Amino acid sequence: MKSSISNQETHPLTWRMRCDSKPVYLKEYIDKSGYNGIKYALKNMTPEDVINLIINSGLKGRGGAGFLTGLKWNLMPKDENIKTRYFLCNADEMEPGAYKDRLLMEQLPHLLIEGMIISAYALKAYRGYIFIRGEYVNAIKIIRFAINEIKSNGLLGKNILGSGFDFELFIHTGIGRYICGEETALINSLEGKRANPRHKPPFPATLGVWGKPTCVNNVETICNIPAILEHGYKWYIGLSLGKSEDTGTKLMGFSGRVKKPGLWELPFGTIAREILENYAGGMRDGLKLKAWMPGGASTGFLTNNHLDVPMDFKNIAKVGSRLGTALSIAIDNEINMVSLMHNLETFFSRESCGWCTPCRDGLPWIVKILQALKENKGSLEDIKTLDKLCWFLGSGKTFCAHAPGAIEPLKSAIKYFRNEFEVNIL
Numbered sequence: 001m002k003s004s005i006s007n008q009e010t011h012p013l014t015w016r017m018r019c020d021s022k023p024v025y026l027k028e029y030i031d032k033s034g035y036n037g038i039k040y041a042l043k044n045m046t047p048e049d050v051i052n053l054i055i056n057s058g059l060k061g062r063g064g065a066g067f068l069t070g071l072k073w074n075l076m077p078k079d080e081n082i083k084t085r086y087f088l089c090n091a092d093e094m095e096p097g098a099y100k101d102r103l104l105m106e107q108l109p110h111l112l113i114e115g116m117i118i119s120a121y122a123l124k125a126y127r128g129y130i131f132i133r134g135e136y137v138n139a140i141k142i143i144r145f146a147i148n149e150i151k152s153n154g155l156l157g158k159n160i161l162g163s164g165f166d167f168e169l170f171i172h173t174g175i176g177r178y179i180c181g182e183e184t185a186l187i188n189s190l191e192g193k194r195a196n197p198r199h200k201p202p203f204p205a206t207l208g209v210w211g212k213p214t215c216v217n218n219v220e221t222i223c224n225i226p227a228i229l230e231h232g233y234k235w236y237i238g239l240s241l242g243k244s245e246d247t248g249t250k251l252m253g254f255s256g257r258v259k260k261p262g263l264w265e266l267p268f269g270t271i272a273r274e275i276l277e278n279y280a281g282g283m284r285d286g287l288k289l290k291a292w293m294p295g296g297a298s299t300g301f302l303t304n305n306h307l308d309v310p311m312d313f314k315n316i317a318k319v320g321s322r323l324g325t326a327l328s329i330a331i332d333n334e335i336n337m338v339s340l341m342h343n344l345e346t347f348f349s350r351e352s353c354g355w356c357t358p359c360r361d362g363l364p365w366i367v368k369i370l371q372a373l374k375e376n377k378g379s380l381e382d383i384k385t386l387d388k389l390c391w392f393l394g395s396g397k398t399f400c401a402h403a404p405g406a407i408e409p410l411k412s413a414i415k416y417f418r419n420e421f422e423v424n425i426l
Helices: 026-031 036-044 047-057 069-074 100-107 109-123 137-151 183-190 219-223 225-231 233-238 272-279 313-318 337-351 357-374 380-392 402-422
Strands: 086-091 127-132 168-173 214-218 249-256 262-267 289-293 327-332
Touching: 026 109, 026 137, 036 109, 036 225, 047 069, 047 109, 047 225, 047 233, 069 109, 069 214, 086 109, 086 183, 086 219, 100 109, 100 137, 100 219, 100 249, 109 127, 109 137, 109 168, 109 214, 109 219, 109 225, 127 137, 127 183, 137 168, 183 214, 214 219, 219 225, 225 233, 249 272, 262 272, 272 289, 272 327, 289 402, 337 357, 337 402, 357 380, 357 402, 380 402
Parallel strands: 086 127, 086 214, 127 168, 249 327
Antiparallel strands: 249 262, 289 327
16 A cells, blocks of 8 residues: 555655556656656766765665665775676565565566666666565566666666666566575575675675675665655655654555555654554454564564654664564454464574574574473473573674574563463463
């Protein structure tokens, strides 16, 4: 579900969307100011100008980490003699509860493509890849069609719009692994290797795809770029309406047993209660909200007491969780937290690449304990063990962020609903 207000000035991501949810292809996209951003950039701006514009806009990555996009771009080498550089779009949307990138790819493929061309121009990258989750069959078909559309219109390939800038764009389908959302695992997979994360440093900006400088950005992040080029950074900063330090708008939503699950483009700082009650229609009749996850299954649980917290990176972190994708999951009063956690940790255990011991051995151990608690065969020592495992699998103790993300919901579930873990212990 998209915003009901289709306004170019307030909803840069969604205003072009059709009421029938069909893809906006080239002619319609151009009629709706499409490719104005790249035309302006190639005619009036140097790559450095574009990078500075994105830095000034305050655009943060929309993949979950919230790192400043312009700063990430600025890490790419300045040496003009380095001719081979790559720009990658992370479209491997595997987070349970996330579907925002799918919406953009299926309905606005040219918005993503234009954002990639502008980004590649700023990064001086001659080749780009959209690394997309293989199960997104419809999105793959739509994006492939859109790429073929613009190849014959001088917007992709050699000497784009007579500017001297060359850029080729390819689609690479993933094999359905959650770990490919980690940028270095994605790079390994793109190279045909096992999708294990790489040691950092060196970072991809120094040593990325096939040993060349590489930048990786998320779909929603890239889709913000054209509007910033067209309207300027001051306009973009103003979109948050003074509600938040974070700039621009964000696709936010609620899933679970709410009356109208979906997502909407909203200013950063919108409170969760407004999204749940005014947009998602509240919980279904007969159900009460028990807990909610602000940004997908790897973010910590929050409670009813946190519904008035502004949805942005800083404020959600203050109450002990992460904004993540900003697509919240509502947990109702009929759901048992031990069963829910067993389900989630089984997923995270299965999706571990197995590279480091804490993740490889710790997550299956957590699943085994949760299975025992679920079957009323656990003990108080099991809960103490879960507490210890949450520490051993925490941030800074594993090779990548997979295990720390996996234990975030578990830590918060034990914190807020410990009685449900203890109630059936023999």
